[in-house]
Amino acid sequence: ETGVTQTPRHLVMGMTNKKSLKCEQHLGHNAMYWYKQSAKKPLELMFVYNFKEQTENNSVPSRFSPECPNSSHLFLHLHTLQPEDSALYLCASSLQPQGSSYNEQFFGPGTRLTVL
Amino acid sequence: AQSVTQLDSQVPVFEEAPVELRCNYSSSVSVYLFWYVQYPNQGLQLLLKYLSGSTLVKGINGFEAEFNKSQTSFHLRKPSVHISDTAEYFCAVSVGYGQNFVFGPGTRLSVLP
Numbered sequence: 001e002t003g004v005t006q007t008p009r010h011l012v013m014g015m016t017n018k019k020s021l022k023c024e025q026h027l028g029h030n031a032m033y034w035y036k037q038s039a040k041k042p043l044e045l046m047f048v049y050n051f052k053e054q055t056e057n058n059s060v061p062s063r064f065s066p067e068c069p070n071s072s073h074l075f076l077h078l079h080t081l082q083p084e085d086s087a088l089y090l091c092a093s094s095l096q097p098q099g100s101s102y103n104e105q106f107f108g109p110g111t112r113l114t115v116l
Numbered sequence: 117a118q119s120v121t122q123l124d125s126q127v128p129v130f131e132e133a134p135v136e137l138r139c140n141y142s143s144s145v146s147v148y149l150f151w152y153v154q155y156p157n158q159g160l161q162l163l164l165k166y167l168s169g170s171t172l173v174k175g176i177n178g179f180e181a182e183f184n185k186s187q188t189s190f191h192l193r194k195p196s197v198h199i200s201d202t203a204e205y206f207c208a209v210s211v212g213y214g215q216n217f218v219f220g221p222g223t224r225l226s227v228l229p
Contacts, residue, residue, distance in 0.1 A: 004159070042221040043206070090159055103210040103217050104150065107159035 002026050004108035006091050012114045013081065021076040021111045023091030032074040033105065034066060035090040043090070049074060050096060081115045088112050118143045118211050120220035128226045131199055137192040137223045139181075139207030148210040149190040151181055154222075155203045163205070166190060177201070202227045 004025045013019050025032065034046040048056035049068040063085075065077040074091055092105040121140045129135045141147065148167055152160040164175025171183040181192045190207060207220040 006159075043219040045217075092160075103148070104162065104165060105160075105208075105217060107152075107161070109157075109159045112157070 004091060004093055004106050006089075006108035006111050008111060009109065010112045010114075012116065013078070014116050015081060015083070017081075018077070018079040020078065021089055021091075021113075023074040023076075023093075023108055025072055025074075025091075025093035025106070025108075027093060027095070027106060029093035029095045029106070030071050031094045031096040031103075032068060032071075033092040033094075034074065034076050035092065037088040037090055037110070039087075047076075078113075081113075083115050086113055086115045118147075118209055118218050120207050120209050120218050122205075122207055122220040122223045124223050125221065126224045126226065128228060129197055130228050132196045134195050135193065135197050135201075135225065137205050137207075137225065139190045139192065139220060141188050141190065141207070141209045141218075143188070143209060143211050145211055149181075149183060150208040150210070151175065151179070151190070151192050152206045152208060152219075153177075153203050154206065160206060163192070197225070197227045199227050199229060201225060 007022045031050045033048050036044045036046055046060045047066040063080050067075040088110045090110045091108040094103050094105045119142045123138050150165045151163040153163050154160050163179050164173050164181055166173045166183045174180045179194050181190055183190050204222045204224050206222045210217045
């Protein structure tokens with residue numbers, strides 16, 4: 001596998017279910033991101049991990065819980081979601097040099113989530 | 117705070133016609149600029165990027181973009197589009213260390229036969 005992979009590609013879940021989205025990057029990057037893409041809305045940055053430490057949490061509801069066990073893997077744990085959480089969830093990674101503003105992000109194909 | 121504006125939410129164009137997708141950004145410091153493309157049911161793919169140097173940047177699939185610092189713009193152009201260029205196009209700016217990576221709202225390009 002190369003690049004950024006995400007599993008599953010599609011997920012349908014009820015509001016009481018617990019599920020997890022997985023992202024893996026094979027690029028040797030040190031930063032990983034979760035984005036939410038809803039219809040007719042701009043991309044929303046949800047979480048950022050730099051060197052495995054969470055550095056950004058853009059007021060995301062607690063029903064979304066990220067986990068970054070190492071620099072290659074990123075999870076998004078989901079529980080008691082709402083129908084409005086249905087969206088495409090994109091993972092990205094980048095090589096962020098220390099002290100540099102350069103940040104080219106590489107994206108996975110996304111997980112299409114439907115909450116019933 | 118930095119922001120990115122893409123004035124056109126949808127751009128329909130006939131096949132083999134030229135197209136320009138507009139992007140303006142706001143920032144008081146130097147920036148890196150990117151255009152990404154998203155084909156249906158896929159993630160975002162980098163089309164091209166401006167880091168420094170020549171203001172005219174060439175990317176994949178025949179696209180190019182011109183950085184204009186005085187107008188804070190980074191418009192994307194292609195002289196002749198194909199049906200396969202139908203997709204959503206996102207302009208993005210990177211400024212400052214870390215997570216300061218901002219996307220525009222996107223422009224949906226529809227190429228008509």
